[in-house]
Amino acid sequence: MTHQFPALSPEQKKALSDIAQRIVASGKGILAADESVGTMGNRLQRINVENTEENRRAFREILFSSDASINQSIGGVILFHETLYQKDSNGKPFPALIKEKGIVVGIKLDKGTAPLAGTNGETTIQGLDGLAERCAQYKKDGADFGKWRAVLKITSTTPSQLAIQENANTLARYASICQQNGLVPIVEPEILPDGDHDLQRCQYVTEKVLAAVYKALNDHHVYLEGTLLKPNMVMAGHSCPKKYTAQDVAIATVTTLLRTVPAAVPGICFLSGGQSEEEASVNLNAMNQLSLPKPWKLTFSYGRALQASALAAWVGKNENKKAAQEAFRKRAQINGLACRGQYVVAGKTDTAATQSLFTASYTY
Amino acid sequence: MTHQYPALTAEQKKELSDIALRIVAPGKGILAADESVGHMAKRLNQIGVENTEENRRLYRQILFSADSRVKKCIGGVIFFHETMYQKADDGTPFVQMIKDKGIVVGIKVDKGVVPLAGTDGETTTQGLDGLSERCAQYKKDGADFAKWRCVLKISDNTPSALAIMENANVLARYASICQQNGIVPIVEPEILPDGDHDLKRCQYVTEKVLAAVYKALSDHHVYLEGTLLKPNMVTPGHSCPTKYSPEEIAMATVTALRRTVPPAVPGVTFLSGGQSEEEASINLNAINTCPLMRPWALTFSYGRALQASALSAWRGQQDNATAATEEFVKRAEVNGLAALGKYEGSGDDSGAAGQSLYVANHAY
Numbered sequence: 001m002t003h004q005f006p007a008l009s010p011e012q013k014k015a016l017s018d019i020a021q022r023i024v025a026s027g028k029g030i031l032a033a034d035e036s037v038g039t040m041g042n043r044l045q046r047i048n049v050e051n052t053e054e055n056r057r058a059f060r061e062i063l064f065s066s067d068a069s070i071n072q073s074i075g076g077v078i079l080f081h082e083t084l085y086q087k088d089s090n091g092k093p094f095p096a097l098i099k100e101k102g103i104v105v106g107i108k109l110d111k112g113t114a115p116l117a118g119t120n121g122e123t124t125i126q127g128l129d130g131l132a133e134r135c136a137q138y139k140k141d142g143a144d145f146g147k148w149r150a151v152l153k154i155t156s157t158t159p160s161q162l163a164i165q166e167n168a169n170t171l172a173r174y175a176s177i178c179q180q181n182g183l184v185p186i187v188e189p190e191i192l193p194d195g196d197h198d199l200q201r202c203q204y205v206t207e208k209v210l211a212a213v214y215k216a217l218n219d220h221h222v223y224l225e226g227t228l229l230k231p232n233m234v235m236a237g238h239s240c241p242k243k244y245t246a247q248d249v250a251i252a253t254v255t256t257l258l259r260t261v262p263a264a265v266p267g268i269c270f271l272s273g274g275q276s277e278e279e280a281s282v283n284l285n286a287m288n289q290l291s292l293p294k295p296w297k298l299t300f301s302y303g304r305a306l307q308a309s310a311l312a313a314w315v316g317k318n319e320n321k322k323a324a325q326e327a328f329r330k331r332a333q334i335n336g337l338a339c340r341g342q343y344v345v346a347g348k349t350d351t352a353a354t355q356s357l358f359t360a361s362y363t364y
Numbered sequence: 365m366t367h368q369y370p371a372l373t374a375e376q377k378k379e380l381s382d383i384a385l386r387i388v389a390p391g392k393g394i395l396a397a398d399e400s401v402g403h404m405a406k407r408l409n410q411i412g413v414e415n416t417e418e419n420r421r422l423y424r425q426i427l428f429s430a431d432s433r434v435k436k437c438i439g440g441v442i443f444f445h446e447t448m449y450q451k452a453d454d455g456t457p458f459v460q461m462i463k464d465k466g467i468v469v470g471i472k473v474d475k476g477v478v479p480l481a482g483t484d485g486e487t488t489t490q491g492l493d494g495l496s497e498r499c500a501q502y503k504k505d506g507a508d509f510a511k512w513r514c515v516l517k518i519s520d521n522t523p524s525a526l527a528i529m530e531n532a533n534v535l536a537r538y539a540s541i542c543q544q545n546g547i548v549p550i551v552e553p554e555i556l557p558d559g560d561h562d563l564k565r566c567q568y569v570t571e572k573v574l575a576a577v578y579k580a581l582s583d584h585h586v587y588l589e590g591t592l593l594k595p596n597m598v599t600p601g602h603s604c605p606t607k608y609s610p611e612e613i614a615m616a617t618v619t620a621l622r623r624t625v626p627p628a629v630p631g632v633t634f635l636s637g638g639q640s641e642e643e644a645s646i647n648l649n650a651i652n653t654c655p656l657m658r659p660w661a662l663t664f665s666y667g668r669a670l671q672a673s674a675l676s677a678w679r680g681q682q683d684n685a686t687a688a689t690e691e692f693v694k695r696a697e698v699n700g701l702a703a704l705g706k707y708e709g710s711g712d713d714s715g716a717a718g719q720s721l722y723v724a725n726h727a728y
Contacts, residue, residue: 002519002520002521002522002565002568002569003565003568004564004565004568010726010727011726013726014726017726154366155366156366156367157366158366159366200368201366201367201368204366204367204368205366207582208582211578211582211583212579214575215576215578215579218571218572218575218623218624219575224623225726255628258626258627258628259582259588259589260582260626261626262622262624262625262626262627263621263622263625263657263658263659264619264622264623293627293659294627295622295627295657295659
């Protein structure tokens with residue numbers, strides 16, 4: 001307990017810190033394009049496209065062959081294993097296509113949920129077996145960061161102490177192994193938006209979960225400056241009858257983060273959960289407009305919230321490629337503005353309304 | 365775990381937060397004048413003065429008669445129980461003298477260390493019994509904040525997991541009880557400077573201790589915006605052969621805090637430990653010019669480092685009272701500047717030379 005056995009050399013730390021800083025450089029966020037085969041199936045089904053490897057490749061090509069200027073809003077892309085080894089129509093590997101735009105390549109590392117016996121339907125995440133070897137290989141093949149998603153849910157009896165502690169622990173093990181292999185770990189403790197709980201309840205649970213996560217990261221000697229956090233925004237459950245504004249979400253979320261996330265963490269990249277594209281942008285923007293001090297970047301790591309329009313424009317037809325790319329570019333640009341609190345939503349007045357709500361933060 | 369039973373109302377939170385912010389307002393710090401009777405004996409012995417209640421009263425009067433110059437550099441004064449109920453020569457209660465200067469009154473509430481059986485001479489701190497009633501009374505009698513000191517030490521096999529966990533827990537219980545009674549708790553987990561360990565070792569241990577403290581505060585539902593932290597600076601042990609610059613101390617200290625102290629904590633008020641008056645000021649200044657982002661106020665809560673010159677100027681002679689008060693005011697102003705990063709030292713080195721030593725933070 002009292003002697004340090006340094007996990008990383010200063011050079012390793014610098015490399016990790018530099019990668020993390022590049023991903024969340026000012027105005028940039030992450031495209032989460034790491035949908036598993038099954039999840040992609042859901043997405044493609046909605047636009048009546050068959051879930052084949054070629055179709056998955058074709059859609060990702062549309063995103064990754066966007067004009068290089070996309071790098072002004074996109075700092076990193078998370079890939080699924082299959083995608084890391086696919087190529088564009090000219091035979092160029094996707095990692096190369098992404099990297100030549102100056103964007104960092106990431107890889108989903110977890111292997112999905114596994115039940116926690118004796119709990120009310122709660123889960124932990126598997127994927128630690130052979131993780132070091134997998135990380136080393138992915139690093140060789142072009143990845144510089146990893147992602148691992150733990151899942152918790154709010155009901156009248158969950159999340160339980162065990163679920164919080166077990167998921168925090170696996171996240172910390174994953175993070176430690178990533179760093180040993182030169183990958184920046186994105187730590188994702190998602191609390192699902194399912195349920196009818198209100199905003200305060202989500203805030204309370206998120207504070208407890210994040211406190212446990214950062215204690216675990218500390219216990220496992222993880223270098224915080226070389227990590228990123230991917231949390232849920234603090235919001236009411238989907239079936240909560242009460243409606244909240246973007247400012248409510250912003251204040252509750254940032255208050256929670258101020259109470260739990262050390263300043264050493266360079267960036268917080270929110271997941272979009274069940275939010276629409278516009279909702280996800282407006283909420284992120286509101287957070288960045290708050291005058292509360294924010295020692296970390298507040299940015300995005302969006303899947304659906306960056307791709308929904310692009311998918312709908314594409315509908316599997318090659319002739320729609322440009323339209324799909326334009327839809328993606330637009331969302332990326334909007335989210336880039338939201339990172340700076342500069343997204344002007346048509347018809348809304350902003351800073352004055354936001355400022356006056358700050359005084360209510362003692363209710364959080 | 366999933367339902368919140370709010371510990372404090374919005375009004376209680378606001379009151380606590382306001383008090384904390386007043387104490388650590390820019391350029392202000394704390395005078396720790398809470399030496400116990402036994403502790404004062406040592407101080408008075410060093411200047412050949414008898415340890416009587418009257419001498420202790422006369423000495424504190426010297427400090428508390430400081431003129432309005434201290435208003436801009438002293439935000440709070442910590443009292444010992446006896447002193448809370450003493451008066452100046454003209455009958456003005458000390459508490460009132462301090463409050464009339466717009467300074468917040470605090471009270472030491474712990475009851476000293478007790479051994480942890482089965483450890484290598486480690487301790488916990490007692491004082492929880494009847495603490496709530498005592499806090500309520502002190503609040504009535506003029507106190508708005510409190511202080512509780514835990515002690516840990518670095519040796520080959522300490523601090524142990526038990527010592528860290530037990531002291532963190534007792535600090536959290538104390539903090540929770542204080543807040544219930546409208547009192548801002550200063551949380552003090554002091555890691556002693558005794559030993560020959562180097563700077564890195566102290567940093568490592570400090571990070572582990574602070575991570576445990578903030579997990580305990582979260583577990584005990586303590587409202588962080590209504591607390592202050594009083595840690596040791598990260599320094600080498602007293603008998604460490606390696607010498608370090610103020611910039612190295614600053615970098616190690618700020619790095620440790622950035623990794624463990626949530627940004628919601630309004631202020632960090634360092635203890636001076638064994639440092640001389642000038643050393644404590646120079647180090648605090650270096651901390652406030654460190655190039656890393658610092659989301660909390662970084663200021664002082666000094667005992668000896670504010671009083672040493674005043675004590676030796678006084679030597680128990682009434683004729684020396686004014687000169688002694690002047691010594692105190694001088695040190696208070698110097699530390700007020702250091703808290704703003706504007707203290708240029710007693711003339712030995714220049715700020716520019718110091719700046720160039722802030723490199724290679726990845727080595728921390």
